[in-house]
Amino acid sequence: MDTPERTQIASSSTPASKFEDSPVFNYINNLSPIKPVKSSHVTQTFSSLTFSSIPSIFTSPQASSLKESKFLKRYQNLDISKLQSLSGDAEGMSKDERTQAEAEAELQENFEAGISITPDSIEQLCDQTEFAIELPLTLKYDCGSPDCDTNQEIGFQRSDGTDQPQGDANLGVKQTGQGCDWEGPVVSDTPDLLIFSSPNDAEAFRGIIQNSPGLAVGLGVSSPSGFFQNSTANLQQHFFEVGLGEQPEMGGSSQSLELRNAQEDLGSDGLESIGIYSTDGLENGLAAHEPSAEMKTLSYLQRGMRRRCLDFETVGGHKRKVLSDSSSLSHSENKITSKNLQHATSDNKQRSRSSRADQELLPHPMVSSAHEKEHDEGGNIPVEDTSQTLVQLNPEELNPNSPRKKRRKVEHDVEAGACRRCNCKKSKCLKLYCECFAAGVYCIEPCACHDCFNKPTHEDTVFATRKLIESRNPLAFAPKVIRSSDNAEIGDESMKTPASARHKRGCNCKKSSCLKKYCECYQGRVGCSINCRCEGCKNAFGTKDGLECEADEEETEKSENREHDVTAPKTENPRIEEQVPPAVLPSTPSGLSRPLVTPAIPLSKIKPPRASFMRTIGSSIVLKGSQKVGKAEYILHPRPKFENPPQPNNAEDEMPQILRVSLTPNEDIKMGSPNRKRVSPPHREIGSSSSLRSGRRLILQSIPSFPSLTPRH
DNA sequence: GAGTTTGAAACT
């Protein structure tokens, strides 16, 4: 803590900033080697970088309190040795000043050019900024979860150094509000923090990087620009990782030391090091890595992969962060640097060919989210998964083309309910056909897709495509299955279905009787609703006719026995049991802590991705919809076309306001398009009200997160 | 593993 360097930095780098005054900051300051200066920079950097997704992530209602706890636990187990080694690498990795200078220059350029932070942007991105702040402070990154509060809590504990990961339970419990309440004590000062002058941004960024040994590990030589475009999310992730790794073992000071050392060692190299994770970095630097470096990278890669997988695993909703983060990030970036877009586009093929491994090496945003998730889950870290990942993570394994590996992994994952992967061949993973894309996550190694563009490398393309799709259908990325808040469900008579979730847009099954996974409702483990236009609905989780049955595992199991039961046509499908993973449904009212409820996703294959969208895209979508005057109706009206009658829910109540505020006529989005068919459900019946409610609620909740998509007008 | 079925997404 007392090292001369640190002092030096602190004194010289930046004048005391507002946030320094904040109690929180001071507190942290004492605990962490990371000096205020850096923190401030970091913050700025992040916001500048537009971790646009962050906001949505945080906002998302689906935060899982467990996440944090898990997160902590996991890191607890991390090897300090690893950290040390990392820091050591960082040392060895230091690069020439020139590079650094260039990087900085570029960064500044970027900032000045397009990333300028305006008051408006700040406001809009308030959540983000806070997030950014939070990162530095807590090193915790899981903010993807809606439970910002939780995050904050965690951060606090960590800062204390007193907190041990064990606080998990507490953490989870602490999560209170829906969405994230950034107003929390910790963050209260953040707004100030957010304000910084750009010139130092680059440096700040560097500082951040430097601070995190993990970043240094990458070693790739990447251009700063590349870093910005592709790696912000990565940076975040790494940052997070670093923090985490340190956190557990070190408590307070020791950790600080680690960071400081790493930082010092890295010196100016941090930026480049980070770049490794960026596409460029991968391409350029990966090959050149030293064995040790590779190893480390590999390990990170593994993490990343695992994260992603986990993300999916938890379907519940953590993954959301992912794409939205990345996308939003990319989006903003896109605007900022159109040239990059072009570049990305032109290079797409080239890169796709050259660096699959690279991408994988990159723990892109999504990955990070996954990572989070992993921790979040309840502390149960799928050891299995991890080991597997490790095993596979040899260079060879990284090759997505290795069918065997993929298959193996896929199977494993599927069994474990781990991550989802696509197998797209023609869509380039840029259409909703692609589960990954639809889920808002990048494709990753396990995917067997061909000509995949849904990668960090093509971030711009991905983002543009998303926007395009959203323009056609604002709800395109919205979670297909929405789980209404448990409490609401509980009280609702009409909705006895434990499956408090409803398929938002409804299915259109004709032959599957909603008894197979072809049916989105069934897949999502939710009952069909009035919004469904299915024929011969026998959804085990509830038919659209209101014959809902408990879709719980129990129910499902029972269904077998109930073949004759009127309400349980499900029996028809003996497989239901198999298909329906047990226990996943948050049917429990307990979920109250989470207003929004995690999407009803089965551990296994259910499309978790949709869930992710809830936070990310979904919100944005909603917003857009609202923006569109004509279509906004469903949101604005008490009884929207979609399924949502007004609900006495907090979230809902709030939402309208949000919508009004954000409502802007200028967007040309056609709400109706894909959904229009479904917009006016065939029958809007009595019992439907309940279902409607849930649908509506979901929509509303997701709205808050939207900001990311409309970051800058 | 290949082929079929299915329904969402995309297109016309």
Place this chain on the structure above:
DNA sequence: CAGTTTCAAACTC
């Protein structure tokens, strides 16, 4: 807006 095509997952053999 309806009909058709395309697509990829789910499923079957």
